[in-house]
Amino acid sequence: MERVGVFICHCGSNIGAVVDCARVAESVKDYPGVAFSTDYKYMCSEPGQEMIQNAIREHNLNRVVVASCSPRMHEKTFRACVAKAGLNEYMFEMANIREHCSWVHAGRNEEATEKAIDLVKMAISKVCNNEVLMKGHAPVTKRALVVGGGIAGIQCALDIANNGYQVDILERTPSIGGKMSQIDKTFPTIDCSACILTPKMVEASSHPNIKLITFAELEKVDGYVGNFEVTIRSKARSVDMSKCTGCGTCMTKCPGKADDEFNMNLRKRTAIYTPFPQAIPNKPVIDRESCLKFKSRKEGKDVCGVCAKLCPAGAIDYEQQDELFTERYGAIVMATGYEQFDHSIYGEYGYGKYPDVISGLHFERLVNASGPTQGHIVRPSDHKEPKTVVMVKCVGSRDPEHGKSYCSRTCCMYTAKQATMIRDHCPDTKVYVFYMDVRTPGKLYDEFYNRTREEYGVEYIRGRVSKIYQDGETLRVKGEDTLLGRQIEIDADMVILANAMIPNPDSERMAQIVGIGYDKDGWFTESHPKLGPVETHTAGVFLAGACQGPKDIPDSVAQAGAAAVKVCALLSKDQLETEPTVSKVDNKLCSGCGLCVPVCPYKAISLETIQERVAGKTIERQVANINGSLCQGCGACTVTCRSGAANLKHFTNAQILAEVDALCQTIL
């Protein structure tokens, strides 16, 4: 027998000034199921909650309706409140008479009161159909997976490992290190990037709690928070990692040549290679696209094999295949980083045709002592030192028409950094920077920018570059100085573009594999822009670094630490509470047609074989089975299910129909 208590909140004057709360309470007094009904100034206050708890005891209530603000605000509060008085917390419903009523119908008191009565009746009718639900428990696999071995991934893994949990770093390239390993110096301190990164890389590789899985790809993610089952594709390295000592002999005589991606294709590398000298693991891989042996095999021949002959450890293995393996993790951190925007779509910058129009990352390799030019700033075309350099900011950023609508956040600072480095290396070289705005909101950032202009004499011109074209050896840069309102033409030897940061080209596919959201640009979506910046909507999956949006190194590191804390908080539990508001199949009604299986976004539904007695005979048949830990309670299956066998707890067919009926009853 339902005994519903109804509590109408005035929310001070927020509701009370518009809705006649006393009348609402009075009008549902005799509504079927209602045993007690009252109104009060602040239901969520201490005395308000006590009032509910006392009423539950005094009137022997077994269900409660509170009409107040949005359940998104106080549902948890009131659930805890009724639970304290001994009721199951799911025997509670809220009617939203503030956000959905008093606040939007100011001055229409009569109609708002009528509406409040309807909303309360709907809640009562629903709560009468509520069922006692218990939170479930699932064990936690105490190991985390960090996808991406850049600075964010490394930092995050270190923080997790230092908290005492096992963590794997999954990296798709042969070495960890990421974009930061390509960068020469870091702003605003101009300390050497490699000098601060490589110790972290070494720490990660030697940490007893960290396992590196390099040259591998994420293939599939099954399972749920606390119990992810991740399938990883370990790409064929053609080098037996257990035998290889990392001596590097194999690379000395390799005849295969390929563009060196790490050095932004500014030079060639061998087919068997490590991306950079400090690579971790410092063991080579064979790039099968450029290896003579593998190329010849495609033509039915089998040549070369020099590296195998040279290898003293016998580690070269041409027959290696990609391997798929499955690991269990309790949490996943996505730290897949960013890519650089391709400026070749811009005609005004020469469609990427001019060799001396380079991107910021090219410059980082040029200026790096172990880079293709041993750190000499020279033009890629003729290796001459440039006397005039033009730098252009916002290439691809803040350009909704051709590029991206967002600000890439890092370009102002790295442009300033690169400008000072040019002035340091080549004191005779003039540097011009074309900019739209200068944005330097970081610690010591604005100071750095001011030094760039004042101490280093870099000339900042506010305006866009309208055209760059090659004129003999020089690049003619045409633009506008909008502050002075005049056209400018500069004969430059080199142009450096501050390209935007864009998500990894694979990010959307990755998001689909992991089951997280992504925005229109492909950045992963955080669960809340302010209050959940490292969480995702999928429980147990977190974000670190630039995969969530453009970030510089300190922000990435900070976010990595934040994500690590969330992971540790999760892994510190032995069991996880699971929401009971999930779908369930009534075997009796289920025909096992399986139409619900493909509809489930969480792969929570499978067909299972059950035994049944039919007409005195035991038979076996298939029915849908919903894994309550995987199910997130969307209800997609319930509509697909023709016979109503699949039903969503707490939003059952009966509950929703009861609400519909309650709303309509005043009409007929």
Next chain:
Amino acid sequence: MSNAFVYNFDQVQNEMRAMAKELLESGEATMVIGWEKGALPYQSTPVMIRSAEDVDKLIWDAYCQQNLSTYLIDYIYTDEKVAIFAKGCDTRAYNRLIQDNRIKAEKCIVIGVPCPGMKNAREAARLPENAEVPMANACKECRYPNPVVFDKRVGTDVTAWCTERDFSDVEAIEAMPADDKYAFWQSQYTKCIRCYACRNICPACNCTSCIFDQSASGWCSKDINASENQFYGVTRAFHVAGRCIECGQCEMVCPSEVPIMLMNKKFIKDIDSLFGAHEAGLDTNTPAPLSHFSVSDPEEFM
């Protein structure tokens, strides 16, 4: 439709009897389900043959509308190996049932029967005894008169007499003013007596427990009126949307002559135009249109 007169029913009937005999004698099948002559010349009725001696009960004429595939559901938990005769639409029904996990292929033998189109038994009952009887409505639009799947077969393939569905009847209703549409359906569904013959003969309506058999669930009431009947009609049409194999049995068996296929065809027409052409039951792999989606589906809800 010219096939009808060159088609030799007797010859196919002889082949059917021979096939049944062979299957039963060899033990390949424990029973054969076919048709026998019914009470009236324009009626046939399903018959279950268990002995080779009884095969002469089997007939094949222009009134063998009943789809025998649905009977296979009844034997899924038995040790029977059941052979059925199946027209084009029946084989699509068979695929539907396989896809819905209601029958197991290894327990069935499908004997394909190319079909020249069945006659309209309802008209036959009204017409004078020797009058020319038109083809059944659904058969007029049949594009798959030959079995689309079979283990064995009799007869020879016929040429399909229809290449495209005729949506003119659906379009005629679409063209009506709203009130006229409503009046039309209201008048049709007041006739419905909710005997559920349409549901029970439908190969797509194969749930073990239909929501209309769950009056305690609150979905439906047993009250019979135009509103409840229309709720039933739309709901059933929605449940078979994208799954209907267009055999037209629902409409043929309706004792109240509700034009049920007009509902089903509306969904078929809209599915084709919104999500791309779809033919249910041609194979067992193509997913039903409502069990998947495309991110590029038409967007009307912005």
Next chain:
Amino acid sequence: MSDNSVKTANDVAENFEPKILVFACNWCTYAGADLAGTSRLQYPPNVRILRVPCSCRVNPQFVIRAFQRGIDGVLVAGCHPGDCHYTTGNYYTRRRFLLINRMMEYMGIDPKRFHTRWISGAEGPKFQQVVTEMIEEVRAIGPNRKLRDDMKVTVNTDDIVASVEADTKVVADNV
């Protein structure tokens, strides 16, 4: 609008105030309606929101049920495609309701009475605008009598006469 006036207004078109049911997904549209509230965006009090976890939870049978019970309009609203909290739920909503909306129209229900819309958690103003427009449209076309399953006590055969005597015209057997 008193309780009483709702009942009697159904037959007095000029005083008619429609009642509209909104199925709102918890994560987007419900939040959008909350935002309309916190932003104090005013709209007519004719809508009642029913919270569902996702728009894909809305069974078309719920919608027909509401019309059977005499609702004047129904709005099904959820996250924009691609933004679904459950990743793909609203793509199913879109498929289902593209079909059902057409079927409702085919059954003779005025399409103005039945809408599906994407309203995000940030679109308080859109929520305000969509419901306001819908209320105005439905108010203009008057109360819904179609599909009603009211408490009248008749036998099936009488429905035929009732349908003749009602304001609807009976279509001759030309279809």
Next chain:
Amino acid sequence: MQFLEKSKLGVLLMQLNVQYRLLVPVEYKGLTQFAPYSQVEYGVSQFYLDGNVTVSPKTVYLPQSEAMYKFSAQGKKLAIEEMPALEHMQVLFGVRHCDTKAIACLDKVFLDEQFPDPQYKDKRDKTIVFALACNNPKATCFCESMGIDRAHADNSVADVQVYDLGDVYGFEAVSEKGKACLDGLTGLNEGASRLPDQKPQSIAFDAANLPEKLKDMFDHPIWDEYAFKCLNCGTCSYICPTCHCFDINNKMRGTTGLKLRTWDSCMFGEYTQMAGGHNPRPGKKERVRNRFLHKLQYFNEKHDMSLCVGCGRCIAKCPVNMDITKFIRQVIAE
């Protein structure tokens, strides 16, 4: 016997319609049934005498959906409102003899001496039945074999006997109610009684021993043979003039509701479904067997009359052409 020229039937019906609530057989968009004469007047339906109607006249006494009472609950207050009785006498015109017999069967159930059903009784009392003898039986008709007198309708049901006598209709009052009704009509001419020329029925058998034979056939393999093809739809039960099973439901709107009596069919799984989930008649065989035995044996044992009246509706409308006459003949031949 009184006579009326065929061309003047319309005038007679209009007279009846003025004095009574007149129900006549009509065809409405392919469905034949008894309906208020106003449907014919409005031109919605066509007056139909060519054969028997698909939906039998049991709908007049036992509508498919009928409110038994209205109730409302406010807090602890409960109010019950009886349904109004029929305001006017009604005339049911053109009931065939199989269907008059069927109403006699229903009387056994609903006019039980101890517990008469008030709503059924109200309608029976206030209805004047014009029974019409069939001259041209359909191929599915076998009432004669079920013991129905084709010349004289069941006199516990019929009030006026109508004959189609070629160019005239013959009317003969067979009850006081019928006599009073005929007396109130004009345009009828008195004459010598005569009977129409009735064509024989094509289906004929002797069913006298049927109930006795069936007693020993509960486990007979014949049930498998017949039940296999049944779809368990309710077509036969719903168009059958004697099937009278019903279910009782609530139709609620907020705090008020109607207690409804709605048809049910023993062919449906839910019919015998117990609250705990058990179903004593789990499959087709049990359901088909029950329906046939109820028609041909159980009702006989209780009321000494067959619950099958040979109207042939189920033979015509069964989706899989389940033929009860074939079954009967097979049992007789056993």
